[in-house]
Amino acid sequence: MATISDVAKLTGLSKATVSRVINNHPYISKEKRALVQDAMKELGYFPNPSARRLRGHITSTIGVIVPRIVNPFFSYLVNSMEQVAYKNNYQVLMFQSDENIDKELYFLNLLKTRQVDGIIMTSIENDWDNIEPYTQYGPILLCNEYLSHSNVPTVRLDQTKGTYIGIKHLLDKGHKKIGYCTGGLFAEDGKDKDRNQGYQTALSEAGISVNPNWIFINKHTIDDGKRVMSQIMEMDDKPTAIFTGSDEIAAGVIIEAKDHGWRIPEDIAIIGFDDQPIAEMLDPKLTTIRQPINQMGEKSVEGLITLLKDKNGSVENIELPVELVVRDST
């Protein structure tokens, strides 16, 4: 492997000069610069990132933590981040936490050892108190997730409004018995609290009170959706519509409903969240809340790079708008 010494030897210059060329320092004669560049090409020279990291603090690598890459929401998110990063000459180191606190901590340590310059977290498993100490080693930006009681830079979606307009849409369609799935616990201050609030606000504005039987907690997957629908079918007092937490849950609900001969939206109206590609593939096509995933990825990376470049700068929190996409399931 060609090193900086090889280039120095070949050109007859010192390692320092070669290094200066690599790093675009001023005060280098044009001839030597050209000389070095030719030599680098000839030798197929490529700077060794490990040495650079060890020496300076430059890595131009961004770490991204996702809970699960097979979740399309996150694979699209990572994809958009990667595109923007690449354009800015940054690399993305993707890591899936598997919703495991140890894996998450393991990855945060890469910040400590400067394998990554900064980290974008799209989910949070550990308590913030355990994560906060890592911010001294580099910026951490929250994307999609957020914490009300901390002041980390955050890029997120207006989840409250997303849910609100979804429920509003169902109300406008005449529904009064509206079920609701959440990925969390329907607690005041827990996961998905914003969405919960949107649900509650919309209902209370319509003068409808929440029926606890129609609240389904901890739902995420297609199978969860199927189970939800099974439960609904066994109820005496059934909801006429259901707001699911994701297109995947909605897919499960639809599949199960159709398997039992229910008509959608006549027997039950269904609304998703995300507007993933499957939303259009389902039959009936899924009414859902579109999240600007690409934009969120872009803003996150741009924000982190800003933080990286201006060590003392700050990035204002960004809240992206969501949108109702009406199709045939409502």
Next chain:
Amino acid sequence: MATISDVAKLTGLSKATVSRVINNHPYISKEKRALVQDAMKELGYFPNPSARRLRGHITSTIGVIVPRIVNPFFSYLVNSMEQVAYKNNYQVLMFQSDENIDKELYFLNLLKTRQVDGIIMTSIENDWDNIEPYTQYGPILLCNEYLSHSNVPTVRLDQTKGTYIGIKHLLDKGHKKIGYCTGGLFAEDGKDKDRNQGYQTALSEAGISVNPNWIFINKHTIDDGKRVMSQIMEMDDKPTAIFTGSDEIAAGVIIEAKDHGWRIPEDIAIIGFDDQPIAEMLDPKLTTIRQPINQMGEKSVEGLITLLKDKNGSVENIELPVELVVRDST
């Protein structure tokens, strides 16, 4: 950041001894070992991977190149690789080439500079002649892709058989006019050549000759599928069944067909490839060829680790079986 020196200082031992503890060397007294381990914990010490990489050749990082992470086939593949790697104390550095030869080369350079110990390529953009030189820096394993004229270790699926059993299934159902989508060009020795061969063999065994009008090349996405169906609908002599190259293309075909009132499988039978989650979400549920993605990811990582551990060892090529999953679209 705590370094090995800090640990040495705190314990009153030398850096060398600390290093030995870290690397599980023999000949260390139990007491000192315990002493060091306590100190490491106390200081929150974590070895610096850059320094290790620079010094030795140990990184325990595997690089994986995928064309596009948003393609579920690849996100599931990467996921299974990551799981196995983590169990073996390896990290996965995922990179998407975007089917761009420069990005691919860029990533291969990480092998040269030892950022990764070895690389698993799930797609190949450059000519092998341009990739081959990198094998001197570390093992490269091909997963899913393969090259007939090279001897890189390869883990792949029996694509020929996959296509063969799919076509055979359609023939058994009485179809004689069977369309076919390929991701490549239907060339003798190009991309997807194995699948093409499976298609041709099955047809010729049934005494049916290939109708070039029913061959659709370069198809990958849902939209491609929609276009394929549009074309079919305009034909005078229409196929009664179509073998698509992926569940996504199949989804596009189904959507377009239903949008125009065609019944499936009565008006046209459709068969996918992959058995992705969407296969079961489509209506009608999709008959498809199941690929053992998880197994492929596992075998790849295990194979690469074997290569990594035994520098001179070799890994035999692995060909995994595929399976026909009959649902309602045929």
Next chain:
DNA sequence: TTGTATGCGTTATCAT
């Protein structure tokens, strides 16, 4: 404008 020398954190070699 260019060169010399030092250290980043680690591990292998050679002593002890």
Next chain:
DNA sequence: ATGATAACGCATACAA
């Protein structure tokens, strides 16, 4: 069983 030291490849402070 443990310690001192050199070297990995690079970037910077200091000298020239």
